[in-house]
Amino acid sequence: SLVEAAKSLNIDFPYDHPALKGIYANRELKLKRIPKDMMHIVPTSILHSLEGMPGLDWKRLLKLQSSDGSFLFSPSATAYALMQTGDKKCFAYIDRIVKKFDGGVPNVYPVDLFEHLWVVDRLERLGISRYFQREIEQTMDYVNRHWTEDGICWARNSNVKEVDDTAMAFRLLRLHGYNVSPSVFKNFEKDGEFFCFVGQSTQAVTGMYNLNRASQISFPGEDILQRARNFSYEFLREREAQGALHDKWIISKDLPGEVQYTLDFPWYASLPRVEARTYLRQYGGNNDVWIGKTLYRMPLVNNTTYLELAKQDFNRCQALHQHELHGLQKWFMENDLEAFGMTPEDV
Numbered sequence: 602s603l604v605e606a607a608k609s610l611n612i613d614f615p616y617d618h619p620a621l622k623g624i625y626a627n628r629e630l631k632l633k634r635i636p637k638d639m640m641h642i643v644p645t646s647i648l649h650s651l652e653g654m655p656g657l658d659w660k661r662l663l664k665l666q667s668s669d670g671s672f673l674f675s676p677s678a679t680a681y682a683l684m685q686t687g688d689k690k691c692f693a694y695i696d697r698i699v700k701k702f703d704g705g706v707p708n709v710y711p712v713d714l715f716e717h718l719w720v721v722d723r724l725e726r727l728g729i730s731r732y733f734q735r736e737i738e739q740t741m742d743y744v745n746r747h748w749t750e751d752g753i754c755w756a757r758n759s760n761v762k763e764v765d766d767t768a769m770a771f772r773l774l775r776l777h778g779y780n781v782s783p784s785v786f787k788n789f790e791k792d793g794e795f796f797c798f799v800g801q802s803t804q805a806v807t808g809m810y811n812l813n814r815a816s817q818i819s820f821p822g823e824d825i826l827q828r829a830r831n832f833s834y835e836f837l838r839e840r841e842a843q844g845a846l847h848d849k850w851i852i853s854k855d856l857p858g859e860v861q862y863t864l865d866f867p868w869y870a871s872l873p874r875v876e877a878r879t880y881l882r883q884y885g886g887n888n889d890v891w892i893g894k895t896l897y898r899m900p901l902v903n904n905t906t907y908l909e910l911a912k913q914d915f916n917r918c919q920a921l922h923q924h925e926l927h928g929l930q931k932w933f934m935e936n937d938l939e940a941f942g943m944t945p946e947d948v
Contacts, residue, residue, distance in 0.1 A: 605655060627802060628653060635800035641665075644760035646798040648673035649709075650894075652681035659686045667759065669711075670694035674756045676706040677894060708893040715755035717744055718769045719902045727884060727911035728877030741777045744770050752785050764789040764797045765808040765850075768815035775818045783823045786812075790825070795832050806840060806848040809833040810860050817868040837864060850892055854885030877915060884908055 604621065607614055615621070640647045640654075641661040648665060651657065651672055663686065665672075670690035672678040676698060683691035698706050717740045724730040730737060747753060752762035753770055767785060774781045789795050789812075797808035809832075816830035837860050840846050846857040853859075862871075862879055889903040890896050933945060 624653075630802045634802060644673070645800060646673070646761055646763075647800075648761065649675045649678055651675075651678040657685070663688060665760070666690060669758075671710075673759070673761055674709050674711060675894075676708075676710060708891075708895050708897045709755070711756045712899075713757055714744060714747060714753055714770070715766055716899065716901050718766060718773060719899070721773055722769060723884070723902060723907060726876060726880045727907055728873060728880075729907070729911050729914050732910075732914075737777075741774060741779065745774055745779050748774065748779075748781065750782065750785055752788055761798070762788060763808070764795065765805065765811055768808075768811040772811070772815040772818050783819070783826045786815075786825050786829050790828070793828075793832070795829055803849060804836065805850055806837070806846055806856065806860070807850055809836045810856075810863065813837060814863055814868070834864060848892075852890040852892065852896075853883075854889060855883040858883045874915075874918070877911065881908070881911055881915060884911075 604614070604616070608616055635645050635647055637654075637656070639645070641658050644665050647654065648662075649672070651662070659682065662672075662682070666682075666688075667673060670679070670688075670692075671694045672682055672691075676695065679691050679694055682688060683695060695706070698710050721730070721737050721740055724733055724737070744753075747757040748770060749762075752764070752767035753759070754761055754763055755766050764786070767789070771781050771783070771785065786795070789797070795809070795812060797805050812829055813833035816826045816833065819826040819830075837846070841857070841860065841864075846860050848856060858879075862876070862883075866876075884903075884907070886903060886905040886908040887898070887900070889898070891899055930945065933943070
């Protein structure tokens with residue numbers, strides 16, 4: 602819509618560029634999956650990209666506005682809505698975040714549930730979560746307060762749910778002792794397939810990756826988790842065979858390696874210290890970049906501080922193990938245990 606507005610103002614721009622044609626094609630595909638009439642009735646992911654949609658009925662759309670005044674927490678979509686409607690809630694949201702971020706705005710705001718969950722995930726996989734037990738307990742309490750049986754989104758109080766954050770929350774909440782039902786994933790299953798968003802045009806690797814990780818934390822008889830595991834496993838293995846384990850949401854150091862480790866060593870077969878050593882090679886720190894309407898970084902999730910702490914912690918643990926092994930070997934020699942039929946390998 603913004604490009605079309607520019608064209609109507611006779612602004613010079615390469616309107617026939619192949620990239621723009623691809624964007625228009627993707628928009629039409631999205632609208633076929635989520636008809637325009639439906640997007641005016643129920644909250645959908647299109648609310649996040651209203652600035653790219655022509656011919657909108659704003660009177661109906663304003664009824665789908667988020668409680669914080671935004672349209673699905675998108676500053677650009679909300680700014681476009683403000684331009685078209687002059688809505689006071691839209692203005693309050695934009696004014697608030699412009700002041701908060703010193704004259705600029707992030708790609709999306711807030712992302713509180715996403716940030717809470719992914720920080721805990723990173724700390725645990727790096728093997729340093731024991732240093733932050735109180736903070737993690739508070740974090741999981743926060744996530745649990747905003748958990749719903751319909752799932753969650755990247756921000757609290759969202760009317761649109763998606764499987765990526767829901768899967769991460771389910772896995773971490775269950776591992777931390779919270780009672781969460783796997784029936785939540787029925788909201789993301791249709792005709793034997795699982796999806797991230799209703800009406801999505803492409804499947805995200807990370808969404809299926811986190812769904813697979815969540816499905817591994819199961820009890821006997823939880824059929825929905827078995828179906829989720831089978832579907833996500835087959836999807837990821839197929840992408841792996843195609844050499845297509847890249848994602849539409851993140852540019853990370855070694856996403857293929859992360860996926861391969863999870864598929865080869867599911868939760869019940871993975872040793873924490875081995876996983877930490879593996880993830881030290883895969884974690885990109887400050888270099889990981891997230892993909893939205895812009896490229897952006899999330900310093901609370903990906904940073905060099907975590908990586909350096911994890912390396913030092915791992916080396917310290919290895920030094921301790923080597924010291925203990927040396928002590929056992931010395932004890933073995935001093936007590937001449939070979940005389941009793943034992944070998945150093947037995948120790």
